[in-house]
Amino acid sequence: MSEPAPSGPALRERRRRQTEHDISVVALDLFERQGIDHTTVDQIADGAGVSARTFFRYFATKEAAALVGHIDLDERVEQVLDAIGPERALVDQLEDLWREVLGAFDDGRSEAGRLLLRVRRLMLAEPALRQAAVAIDAQRTDDLVARLTRTLGLDDDLGTRIAVEASGLVVRVTLDRWADARDAGRPVDLLATYAAACAHLHAL
Incomplete structure (x- = not known):
């Protein structure tokens, strides 16, 4: 059975994300055709x-416009984040989340995977885009730490931040290793690369 079409606030949010995606x-x-400086x-x-x-x-800078995720994948991430709770270790739940995200990239064959590779290659050639990505990732990390700390009802975000930062580092290393090997x-x-990276983290 297909899911019902979004309506009301959900529909407005979907349209907002679609516009954001179109601009991106x-x-x-x-950027790929003429470079960031000449755009x-x-x-x-x-x-x-x-x-x-x-x-x-939608965007504070032109560089930020190229750093938007895939609509359907972002919505799935939201669903997984909503399901996170205190019953299991947070790192394990974050690894489940990232496993789903990386699986959706389908080794670069899906739309989201192709977009990821395009952005990464552009970042290698454009320092301004790398700087923008660092700033955006830092803000997203802060937002995720705050959200999960509230969700888990914690008074202090230290443990949450360690879990988010550690799992995020494993993903970044995984993506770099995977993309470098492809290139x-x-x-x-x-x-498989992510599973090996997680195993190394747990062995430390």
Whole structure:
């Protein structure tokens, strides 16, 4: 049975994410063709069919526009985060979350996986994009730590931050190892690489 179509606030959020995604795809296309320095916000907005004012309602900078996740995957991540509770170790639950995310990349074959590889390759050539990614990742980490600390009813976020930072580091190392191997013509399996990285973390 198919899921009911979203309505009300859910529909508005879905439309907001779709607009955000559309702007991001145009920004990424332009960055790949002409570089970040030679791309303007007006060009991105025109390509996405929105005004520059609308662009800035979604993104603080043009670099940030290329760093948006996939809509369906983001929604699934939200569902998994909503299900996190105190019954199991937080690190184990975060590893389940990341395993689902990495699985959705389908070794670069899915839309989300292809998008990930495009952004990563662009980041290697564009220092400004790498800097923007670091800032955005830091904010997302802070937001996730605060959210999980509230969800688990904790008075202090130290344990939550350690779990989030550690699991995030494993994912970053995994993605770097996987993408580097692909670029070198000796591809490795993404989920198998993640499983090995998790095993190393637990062995420490």
